[in-house]
Amino acid sequence: MKLTIPWLKRHLNTKTSIDQIVSTLTNIGLEVEEVHKPNVNLKLFKIAKILKTEKHPNADRLKVCDVDIGDKVEKVVCGAPNARSGLLTVYAPPGAEIPKNGMKLVVAQIRGIESRGMLCSESELGISNASDGIIELKEKKIGEKFFKKSDEVIDISITPNRSDCLGIKGIARDLSAYGLGKLIEEKKIKLKEQSKKKVKVEIKKNSGCNTFGSLCIEGIKNCESPKWLKKDLESLGLKPISAVVDVTNYIMFDLNRPMHAYDSDKIDGNIIVRQSKNGESFEALDEKKYNVPEEACLITDNKKILGLGGIIGGQSSAIDYDTKNIVLEAAAFDPVKIAKTSKQLGIITDAKFRFERGVDPNSIENGLKLAAKLIQEICGGKISKITITGNTKSKNIKIKFDINNFEKLIGFSVNSKDCQKILEKLGFKVKVKKQFLDIDVPSWRPDVNQEADIIEEILRIKGLDKVSSIAPYSNENKPALNYHQKLFHLVQRSFASRGFFETISWSFTNSKLNQYYSDQSIKITNPISADLDVLRSSNFVNLILQAKSNLDRSNLNLQMFEVGPVFKNNLTQETIASGILVGKKVSSTWIDNDQDFNVIDAKEDLYFILSDLGLSLENLVIEKSDKSYYHPGQSGDVYLGNKKGPKVASFGTIHPLILKKMDIQKSNIVGLEIYLDNFVEPKKPSRVSKKQLKKYDFQIVERDFAFIVDKNVKAGDLVSVIKKTNEIIKSVNVFDLYEGENIDEGKKSVAIKVLFEPTDKTLNDKEIDELSDKIILAAESLGGSLRSQ
């Protein structure tokens, strides 16, 4: 909502400075977004007359003009085809900035002829798009400033509840309540009834129009608006059209009372307000044809659609300079219907914006009178009686307000006299009964309907700075984070401690990529772009996309992770922590050779992090992964306890087909995922449920074995059968793996180191041999044999 001080002063008797007005507006809830200062540059543009034109000696299309600018005559080179002697136009001197492009003029040599300044087109002046010649003026005084003096414009962001402040009077009322001057009440307008003309209006059921006020003016002469009116509208950024239309717009911005004017000679019979039917269409004033959706509010006559009620008028009954007789409309429309229809059609108008938020239903009569009066003053004509069809009286809301509730909610006390004063200045009617106020809400405040709203009114005028801070306290009835929230936090820190960079990517992604992670995806009905059209089914989709953009920037070795939601088809979601390792684990140094990340590196990070999250690594069981986006031979799912236990993680090499589809050619990507939601909170945190430490001081014995086993025997199984052979085995570690020369095809050699930790006595050779024999037997149970030395 825009506002100028002179316009404001028509409603507010005040001497307050603009700076104070601006800061007060913000303090009472009408936030000033910007104050536009008048443009000093525009003063430089003058009305001038071309006295003489000569062809430029060195250019066919250019003319050298002698231009009378009032106090002197300047030579200007001009290329406009319409530059001719006797033409009144606009001259910009050296130093002026052209509004259209900000170009600053200088005295220039144009093809060898000095040009002092420039003659301007409408487009260059920023007043229209016409650029095929310089502006042509009539009956203007040479030497006068072309642009009228402009005022400072205050731009206010009006919150959706304050529709009354979409009229300048409403803003003036708020300022007066604060004490920045006195609100000027308009004088009652008495119209002389000079015309007997009457348009019959009929409002049909469910039309979306509650009240339709109208009057006729006969025999007008529509014309350009007077200066003051044009200036007012232009200062708010509106384009003047003709006096009749400009007056209706003026009243909309002055009083938040949208109106519409029809050329009554273009109306066939009665005005019928009704709900639209399937398949109707009409051409609106914006020269576009609209297919009206069902149940919209239409203003029609006996034959055609005249307009979309409260949104936009139609071409068929439009006002033009030849209009002689008019019907003025001021109505009350259903805000929900207006919102619905305008949204369906994508029409945004100043009227729609206001009706959607609320227009005072009691302003119909006053609006019609004021409009009729102004139109008659400008265009003449005879005014008829006002007809109001539909609801004529709307009931005001009454609120009983206990002033003690103000202190209870806000923290400081107010007295009833103060409250009464503030509310009355805002237009409320108030009766005080002890601590109670009986309040009548004015019809222009649809946002106020209960005590809390009254409290807000008093508070914003009193000032929010009156609220004093109460120091916060802690009554910790709950720990700040629960188990799963702690896991979320821990897993982030743990990933980062392993060298991973945390990223946050969109929760949505490209359906073409998401299909590799899920057969079905949740579609977004109105995606921001075609490549972000579904919710992601895995964190990997966007992580790998982000990895790709890093790879494309030659950042080739990456460790990245994201903890976030993954969405399922039943519209539920799961929090998963996912990491990827891309490229090389080691880039050749003086210590090591090049080494690509492989699936075991992912497993190492995974196990470190799972341990950080409080899981005991000995309890983890690995099975073949059921995820199709992993390489089937290089992936696993990790369960807690046994295969039937909760699945806590997966890891593996990302399927090469996905990388191929994404055009990632050179890099290998391995990934890990931790299913945080599947973690079960232990009854007690592990740190307080630890068992007593047991340590034994007998000699620890170490023995190495090498077994030849079938290639598909899993090292994990071998370790597990060996471990089970005796309780005193402290650890079993695979330290070498060998295939190839000296080993039969289809076989591999697995070297294992076993540590025995006796608990009651030192082991002797015989006992060690017995333990070793059992280990060999265990290996044989998996088809293994001891490798001969």
Place this chain on the structure above:
Amino acid sequence: MLDLKNLSQEINSKTQQITDRQSLESLKTFYLGKKGLITEAFKNMGAIDADKRKNFAAKLNIIKTNLLNEINSYETKIELKEIDEKLSSEKIDITLPTKEIKKGKIHPVSQVIDELTCIFAEIGFSVAEGPDIENEFNNFTALNTPEHHPARDMHDTFYLDENKKNLLRTHTSPVQIRTMLNNKPPIKIIAPGRTYRCDSDMTHTPMFHQLEGLHIDEDVNMGNLKGCLDFFLKKFFEDKNLEMRFRPSHFPFTEPSVEVDISYKLENNKIVVGKGDKWLEVLGCGMVHPNVLKNVKIDPKKFQGYAFGVGIDRLAMLKYGITDLRSFFEGDLRWSNHYGFDANDVPTNYRGLSK
């Protein structure tokens, strides 16, 4: 009988010839070995007359002790010499590089969420959560924003079905609804999380982060709200002189509604939060609207309280001087490395918000 005087002199001259471990060892063996001169002399002491024996033994013991001391001191010297030799021969070029130091980073949004959690935990808030996929009731209707309310238009909602029943939450406020539906007052929660709006330009991303706060009890008033936000903003921006301004505004789910500005100044065209001559809007808040309480079956006559919502990404940008919002979600590791935080840089209330 051994001439002890001679022996003593002999030992003196021999010890002076010790140069290395080998000559030391042979000297040791010569006198003190199993068949060494002094060892033998002790063994053969029985042959000496009883009256002289005592004197002889005493003197021999002194010689032996002296010799042992001498040997010990030579041993130490030789060891030091050997270490010196080792030190001068064993050199490593310590300017050679280590293996690559791999340091991960925490995203600024996560860091700021941890900071906020730390700050609010100190004054008794706990963390609540809700899903990203919300229904139309929790996201709008229950929050006193009925269908066709102009405030809905401002939200540019992403919908997941044609009926507009399921959507991506446009703010974290539905967590208020979920929390109040499932708990009885007193309620004191914060809810950080992802939020979505169908909007994308230089300063808007279709996904961003908000933190919601809610405190409901019998007597929580606007003074408590002001005190809470004052505590939070000063702690977060780590500036006791930070000033805060309350401005009336409008949100459908609070009444009265307030927007909060903080003070800042411009230094070389950069926003520096703290004492200054300018105001910057950072959050919206207010007293929970009675209609919202009714919608979650809490009696507004008995309970009241405040709610607030703040953009986490924006807080991160302001505090850490990050200028481009879009860069938050691009996953460019150069950015992560520059603006990210170390794994062990965990905000705590005893050590402070940063290490």
